[in-house]
Amino acid sequence: MTSPAARGIGMAGLLFALALCLALGKLILPEGLIRPPEWLMQPFADWINAAFYFLQNDLGLMSLTRAFSDVVEWLLDVTANLLYGKSRWPNIGPIPWIVIAITAFMAGYALKGWRLAALSGGTFVWIALMGQWKWAMETLSVIVVAAPFSVFLGLLMGVLAWRSPKFERVLNPILNIAQSLPHFAYMIPVVVFIGVGPKAGAIVTIIFSVPPMIRMTLLGLKKVPEEVIEAGKMAGSTRWQLLTRVRIPTARSEILIGVNQVIMQCLAMVVLASFIGMPGLGQKLLQLLQSLKIGLSVEIGVTIVLLAVTLDRLSKAWALRLPEHGAPSAQWLQRNRLLVVWIALCAAGFVLAQLAPYLHEVERKQALSVAGPIDAAMDQVIRIIAPVTAWLRWFLITWVLIPMRDAYLWLPFTAVLALLAAIGWAVGGMRSALICLAYFGLIAMSGWWDRAMITVYMVSISVLIAALIGLPVGIWAARNPTRAARILLTCDTAQTFPSFIYLIPVIMLFGVNDVAVVAAVVVFAAVPIVRYTIEGLCNVPPELVEAAEMSGANRRQTLWHVQLPLALPTMLVGANQSVMFSLFMVIIAAFIGTQDLGQEMQRALSSTDVGKGLVLGFAVAFMGLMTDHLISRWSDDRKRALGV
Amino acid sequence: MGQHLARTGPNVTETVISCHGVSKIFGPDPGAHLARLKADPQTSSVGYVQAVRDVDLDIQRGEMLVVMGLSGSGKSTLVRCLSRLIDITGGTVTIEGQDIATLSETALIDLRRRKMGMVFQSFGLLPHRTVLDNVAFPLEMRGQDRSTRYARAREMLELVGLKGREAYFPRELSGGQQQRVGIARSLAIEPDIWFLDEPFSALDPLIRREMQDEFLRLKGLLNKTIIFITHDFDEALRLADRIAIMKDGRIEQCDTPDQIVLHPATEYVAKFTAEIDRARVVRAGSLARQLSGAAEGEAVAATRTIRDLARLLVADRREVIPIADREGKIIGGMNRQVALDVLLGEAT
Numbered sequence: 007m008t009s010p011a012a013r014g015i016g017m018a019g020l021l022f023a024l025a026l027c028l029a030l031g032k033l034i035l036p037e038g039l040i041r042p043p044e045w046l047m048q049p050f051a052d053w054i055n056a057a058f059y060f061l062q063n064d065l066g067l068m069s070l071t072r073a074f075s076d077v078v079e080w081l082l083d084v085t086a087n088l089l090y091g092k093s094r095w096p097n098i099g100p101i102p103w104i105v106i107a108i109t110a111f112m113a114g115y116a117l118k119g120w121r122l123a124a125l126s127g128g129t130f131v132w133i134a135l136m137g138q139w140k141w142a143m144e145t146l147s148v149i150v151v152a153a154p155f156s157v158f159l160g161l162l163m164g165v166l167a168w169r170s171p172k173f174e175r176v177l178n179p180i181l182n183i184a185q186s187l188p189h190f191a192y193m194i195p196v197v198v199f200i201g202v203g204p205k206a207g208a209i210v211t212i213i214f215s216v217p218p219m220i221r222m223t224l225l226g227l228k229k230v231p232e233e234v235i236e237a238g239k240m241a242g243s244t245r246w247q248l249l250t251r252v253r254i255p256t257a258r259s260e261i262l263i264g265v266n267q268v269i270m271q272c273l274a275m276v277v278l279a280s281f282i283g284m285p286g287l288g289q290k291l292l293q294l295l296q297s298l299k300i301g302l303s304v305e306i307g308v309t310i311v312l313l314a315v316t317l318d319r320l321s322k323a324w325a326l327r328l329p330e331h332g333a334p335s336a337q338w339l340q341r342n343r344l345l346v347v348w349i350a351l352c353a354a355g356f357v358l359a360q361l362a363p364y365l366h367e368v369e370r371k372q373a374l375s376v377a378g379p380i381d382a383a384m385d386q387v388i389r390i391i392a393p394v395t396a397w398l399r400w401f402l403i404t405w406v407l408i409p410m411r412d413a414y415l416w417l418p419f420t421a422v423l424a425l426l427a428a429i430g431w432a433v434g435g436m437r438s439a440l441i442c443l444a445y446f447g448l449i450a451m452s453g454w455w456d457r458a459m460i461t462v463y464m465v466s467i468s469v470l471i472a473a474l475i476g477l478p479v480g481i482w483a484a485r486n487p488t489r490a491a492r493i494l495l496t497c498d499t500a501q502t503f504p505s506f507i508y509l510i511p512v513i514m515l516f517g518v519n520d521v522a523v524v525a526a527v528v529v530f531a532a533v534p535i536v537r538y539t540i541e542g543l544c545n546v547p548p549e550l551v552e553a554a555e556m557s558g559a560n561r562r563q564t565l566w567h568v569q570l571p572l573a574l575p576t577m578l579v580g581a582n583q584s585v586m587f588s589l590f591m592v593i594i595a596a597f598i599g600t601q602d603l604g605q606e607m608q609r610a611l612s613s614t615d616v617g618k619g620l621v622l623g624f625a626v627a628f629m630g631l632m633t634d635h636l637i638s639r640w641s642d643d644r645k646r647a648l649g650v
Numbered sequence: 651m652g653q654h655l656a657r658t659g660p661n662v663t664e665t666v667i668s669c670h671g672v673s674k675i676f677g678p679d680p681g682a683h684l685a686r687l688k689a690d691p692q693t694s695s696v697g698y699v700q701a702v703r704d705v706d707l708d709i710q711r712g713e714m715l716v717v718m719g720l721s722g723s724g725k726s727t728l729v730r731c732l733s734r735l736i737d738i739t740g741g742t743v744t745i746e747g748q749d750i751a752t753l754s755e756t757a758l759i760d761l762r763r764r765k766m767g768m769v770f771q772s773f774g775l776l777p778h779r780t781v782l783d784n785v786a787f788p789l790e791m792r793g794q795d796r797s798t799r800y801a802r803a804r805e806m807l808e809l810v811g812l813k814g815r816e817a818y819f820p821r822e823l824s825g826g827q828q829q830r831v832g833i834a835r836s837l838a839i840e841p842d843i844w845f846l847d848e849p850f851s852a853l854d855p856l857i858r859r860e861m862q863d864e865f866l867r868l869k870g871l872l873n874k875t876i877i878f879i880t881h882d883f884d885e886a887l888r889l890a891d892r893i894a895i896m897k898d899g900r901i902e903q904c905d906t907p908d909q910i911v912l913h914p915a916t917e918y919v920a921k922f923t924a925e926i927d928r929a930r931v932v933r934a935g936s937l938a939r940q941l942s943g944a945a946e947g948e949a950v951a952a953t954r955t956i957r958d959l960a961r962l963l964v965a966d967r968r969e970v971i972p973i974a975d976r977e978g979k980i981i982g983g984m985n986r987q988v989a990l991d992v993l994l995g996e997a998t
Binding site: 231233234236237238239240241242243244247251252255256258328329330331332 | 730733735755759760762763766767768770771772773774775776777778779780787788790791792817818819821822832835836839845
């Protein structure tokens with residue numbers, strides 16, 4: 007045993023004992039050690055509000071944001087006119103739905119072939135026939151404007167960060183926090199500066215989706231092989247030529263993966279932006295869920311899922327497409343065959359739409375909605391399983407959720423801090439212990455301790471259940487390569503759905519309460535666990551498994567002693583994502599009734615209280631960052647120990 | 651080290667590249683470290699890597715110099731110092747009389763656009779461009795218009811035997827073909843100085859042999875100053891006018907292949923040459939001694955290797971065989987016994 011490690015465990019043990027003493031001795035503890043005392047709390051919210059007030063009024067930032075938002079608004083009007091015929095310049099829309107469906111079909115065909123063509127064309131046909139065209143186009147018109155902005159901003163900042171390591175050092179922590187702030191935290195400042203409506207929705211979407219683009223641009227630029235750059239230099243490129251003709255094109259794949267992530271983030275945010283008055287699919291879904299119209303919300307849910315999968319597959323196909331040579335002597339017509347076909351089909355579409363108005367716009371009463379039958383069928387199903395779900399709900403609430411919540415709330419805050427310090431020390435020594443203390447100490451100082459503990463309880467119970475489901479599923483799936491591939495594909499697809507979607511089935515089954523929230527979070531959080539368990543197990547070098555088998559290990563022994571230890575670092579990445587996802591989901595689920603930070607955040611949103619909203623957002627971000635720190639630290643240590 | 655003996659290459663003596671005391675140190679403050687080392691060579695170099703140490707080298711116009719060394723010996727760094735892809739820590743590199751360290755960025759770019767071409771070990775092709783666009787890339791950087799640069803690129807592709815592959819993308823070609831694209835690209839601007847950094851190392855042995863032949867053909871067609879890096883001694887012997895052997899950033903010996911084989915300057919070089927079949931390297935010319943009397947019988951060409959002459963050496967009964975240079979003039983005589991010793995691998 008090396009002495010530093012032994013000392014680390016010893017200190018961690020000591021801290022753990024302290025936590026235990028504090029918890030057990032709660033009765034004799036002074037009040038100041040149980041709840042964060044008044045003097046500890048700092049008016050962070052007031053400070054933030056003062057800063058924002060200063061920014062808003064004294065720095066002239068208002069006019070800048072107004073100018074920017076005017077540009078965005080103008081663009082939104084153009085796309086709105088083209089896509090669903092809002093009466094704005096250029097006043098030529100709406101484009102008939104059949105033309106858009108044809109375009110989507112041709113894009114799919116050009117990027118990947120018939121199957122993607124069928125998926126993307128089919129998605130738009132479904133949207134039109136179900137009578138959801140206008141809502142979907144409202145949503146899409148924002149993505150069409152927001153995504154290019156984010157891509158451009160991300161590319162710009164990525165290049166700047168690559169050029170200047172100093173800028174990168176400043177940017178990195180900001181990106182870390184930005185990527186762990188819940189969606190709502192972004193909305194409140196935007197509401198203050200811009201107001202509510204599609205414009206605010208577009209701007210919050212742009213801000214929210216920039217970080218992954220910056221990350222991917224930076225990664226791509228750093229990965230360009232040295233020899234390619236040297237070849238560029240030896241060809242006599244200037245710095246600008248080197249950047250625009252060598253580095254950026256060579257980083258194409260990473261940058262396009264960034265574009266894919268931007269689009270998916272945009273979709274997720276646009277759907278949620280309904281909370282700040284963004285019309286479209288998200289708003290419709292929110293209204294329907296609030297009035298418990300299950301049939302219609304299932305239809306909208308299917309639309310959102312189809313859109314998500316289509317956008318993801320299209321942009322991914324674009325990113326992963328490798329260039330292929332054409333015939334060297336081909337004529338223009340031959341080289342641009344698909345373009346010509348597309349133009350011809352679009353022209354035909356326009357003509358047909360003139361002749362048959364049904365192909366131009368499907369009226370609400372002509373829609374093929376199947377909401378009625380779905381409702382009826384769901385009623386039947388729910389009636390049949392109602393005893394089970396009712397019992398489950400009762401059992402979970404009475405015997406698991408409420409006792410756990412009470413236990414979390416009962417714990418003195420000093421005991422929680424000591425426990426976190428103990429975990430930190432065990433994982434990464436004094437530095438990690440201090441990091442944990444700092445993050446949770448700030449939460450205690452914010453004055454939202456009880457709310458934060460409710461969030462922690464929701465997240466921990468959900469991740470626990472998700473792991474109990476996800477690990478066996480992952481292990482089972484990894485046994486067989488075809489099964490593994492199939493389940494990985496399912497996980498990938500499930501991860502493209504905006505988080506909002508997961509609420510539909512659980513509300514259907516459990517109604518509006520804590521059980522529904524936990525169920526939604528569990529499903530959402532189980533996906534990364536399954537996925538990384540499979541990836542971890544499948545990437546164990548086969549010769550190690552063979553060596554274990556030749557040593558006479560049976561399947562269980564191989565799994566326990568060889569595969570799981572080696573897969574652990576990868577599985578930890580999954581656990582990390584799982585915690586992040588549940589944090590986001592718990593906050594989003596607030597609108598169906600929880601008493602955690604999310605509920606307070608919604609209140610802050612409706613009263614546009616920037617300070618409060620951001621304090622709550624940071625509290626959530628700190629929980630995420632602390633978990634991220636602990637898990638990555640542990641996983642890195644494991645990786646180093648395994649020499650991978 | 652750095653001694654320049656009489657060469658047997660083409661008859662030119664104009665120095666194109668000249669290195670004087672060139673050093674390259676990697677580390678936190680290389681300049682200060684070099685100064686410390688100069689003051690006291692025993693200074694500890696912990697935290698620093700001395701990639702190139704005090705190299706003197708003159709490269710003549712039209713010469714082919716092969717820089718040979720194991721991986722980590724500093725040969726790739728040295729060649730990057732010559733083209734200023736890396737800024738040197740100490741010493742001077744002059745190209746056609748101009749100190750390249752003093753060149754401004756624009757002047758350096760201009761020098762590369764007019765005079766230099768380079769081929770890379772893993773090809774360094776731009777993955778998003780077609781073969782034609784890759785070859786035309788240096789011309790595009792120079793701002794030449796589309797039709798001229800495509801015409802020139804086509805010409806180059808024909809030269810390296812890739813006609814018909816213009817519209818392909820690099821990933822659609824085999825390794826050997828990709829390197830042909832790299833070669834075509836490096837030649838597109840008609841450079842005077844041609845750097846090749848282990849161009850054939852990433853290829854499998856059969857293709858490597860084929861590419862070496864191809865390279866020799868191109869070398870014969872184009873009269874260029876060539877700096878060729880390799881870790882393969884056989885390749886060096888096959889291609890070089892002169893070989894510089896590097897170890898730990900220093901040049902151990904820089905000489906013609908037969909001098910290196912016959913008279914290794916250091917133990918390290920001797921170890922390298924020990925396994926080599928000398929008969930294939932040593933040429934008749936290097937065994938020529940002053941003739942004491944008149945030469946009898948037919949002369950052999952100085953450029954032929956002892957291996958080429960094997961049959962003659964065994965069958966001939968003369969004690970001394972006359973050697974003739976390219977014009978047929980007798981330059982000396984070769985002792986048959988000495989030549990036989992070389993042929994049979996006996997110590998000389």
